[in-house]
Amino acid sequence: MSYSNYFPNSYLEARHNFMACCSEGATFIESWQHPLRGIVGEKLYVDLACFGDITADKVLVLLSGTHGIEGLCGSAIQVGSIKTGWHRQADGDLAILMIHGLNPWGMSHFRRVNEDGVDLNRNFLDFQQALPINSLYDQLADVIVPQQWTTKTQVKTFNQIVEYLFNSESQIEDLARGQYQYWYAPFYGGEVPTWSNRVFDKIANKYFLDKQVVGLLDYHTGLGQYSTGQLMTIANHTVTQQNLASAIWGDKLVMTGSENSVAAYQPQGTLITTLQNKLTTSICIAAAYEFGTIPQTEVFNALRADHWLHAYGDLNSEQASEIKQNMLNAFYGDRSDWQESIFNLALSAQEELYTGLKSGVASFCTE
Numbered sequence: 001m002s003y004s005n006y007f008p009n010s011y012l013e014a015r016h017n018f019m020a021c022c023s024e025g026a027t028f029i030e031s032w033q034h035p036l037r038g039i040v041g042e043k044l045y046v047d048l049a050c051f052g053d054i055t056a057d058k059v060l061v062l063l064s065g066t067h068g069i070e071g072l073c074g075s076a077i078q079v080g081s082i083k084t085g086w087h088r089q090a091d092g093d094l095a096i097l098m099i100h101g102l103n104p105w106g107m108s109h110f111r112r113v114n115e116d117g118v119d120l121n122r123n124f125l126d127f128q129q130a131l132p133i134n135s136l137y138d139q140l141a142d143v144i145v146p147q148q149w150t151t152k153t154q155v156k157t158f159n160q161i162v163e164y165l166f167n168s169e170s171q172i173e174d175l176a177r178g179q180y181q182y183w184y185a186p187f188y189g190g191e192v193p194t195w196s197n198r199v200f201d202k203i204a205n206k207y208f209l210d211k212q213v214v215g216l217l218d219y220h221t222g223l224g225q226y227s228t229g230q231l232m233t234i235a236n237h238t239v240t241q242q243n244l245a246s247a248i249w250g251d252k253l254v255m256t257g258s259e260n261s262v263a264a265y266q267p268q269g270t271l272i273t274t275l276q277n278k279l280t281t282s283i284c285i286a287a288a289y290e291f292g293t294i295p296q297t298e299v300f301n302a303l304r305a306d307h308w309l310h311a312y313g314d315l316n317s318e319q320a321s322e323i324k325q326n327m328l329n330a331f332y333g334d335r336s337d338w339q340e341s342i343f344n345l346a347l348s349a350q351e352e353l354y355t356g357l358k359s360g361v362a363s364f365c366t367e
């Protein structure tokens with residue numbers, strides 16, 4: 001089997017693949033058009049495909065593109081799941097929903113953030129409340145994203161970041177947990193719920209609220225060892241949900257911020273936390289699946305460069321092409337060994353979730 005057929009080179013190709021294979025087999029497809037256009041002028045959408053009966057008591061959700069560019073991998077997993085017939089397990093008891101390209105603008109423009117520079121997975125906060133403070137960015141935002149991006153400034157600013165972390169109260173975790181002040185810097189959570197956040201809220205209101213059980217896998221890339229995966233959950237599950245999630249995935253599942261986690265931080269404003277808080281009458285078992293690419297310092301450098309490019313650089317330059325290629329290296333993989341490994345890891349986790357929702361959770365619910 002050639003896995004490379006599932007893995008797209010662009011948002012346009014990803015959406016084409018997804019819509020083509022959903023046109024046969026999906027009970028229905030619903031799309032929300034984004035107000036902006038993509039990198040080659042294409043229309044952008046969040047697409048939702050339902051397999052099985054949407055009125056089923058249980059729903060298993062596969063989500064791609066929360067972090068834009070990472071959606072190229074997530075899309076491949078969704079497309080491959082359909083092409084291999086995995087989705088045919090959906091029935092009147094359990095519906096499978098695939099949400100494709102939640103941050104389609106970032107996916108098209110090869111960015112992790114959205115059209116507002118917002119990290120969608122830090123944007124799910126109650127903006128009526130005081131926003132979290134991240135003092136590291138007060139000191140370092142303009143060092144992380146300097147006004148000039150040359151070999152010299154990269155080395156100089158990287159050393160400044162290391163030196164600051166060594167000499168201050170801040171921890172390396174503060175780099176990625178989220179910040180709400182500096183729109184041009186990475187991990188910016190925004191000031192209001194963004195377009196993609198609002199679309200996800202509509203989907204949750206329409207399709208998840210009345211469910212007995214919701215299982216969700218949110219696909220991500222860029223953390224961890226090359227071609228390995230880590231299933232992560234957030235310390236927001238109730239004890240019951242946590243026990244069920246552990247029963248389903250066993251030792252594969254780790255808590256973000258724990259010693260074993262590839263995400264050493266507790267991210268703020270995540271989609272999963274908000275979903276769990278929203279679904280007060282359902283059992284919600286949700287995890288992010290992170291797939292590793294290149295070493296962390298290179299991923300961070302690719303991100304810094306991309307933020308520099310969109311704040312100060314020329315998007316039509318040769319340097320821009322290099323920066324975008326580095327983003328693809330950091331958040332995607334074009335090697336067949338990587339693609340095969342990631343696809344198989346994802347399918348196993350989906351299958352375990354499916355089995356858990358069908359059997360384990362069902363018996364729990366009737367106890």
Ligand SMILES: [Zn+2]
Nearest residue numbers: 067070220221
């Ligand atoms: Zn991500």
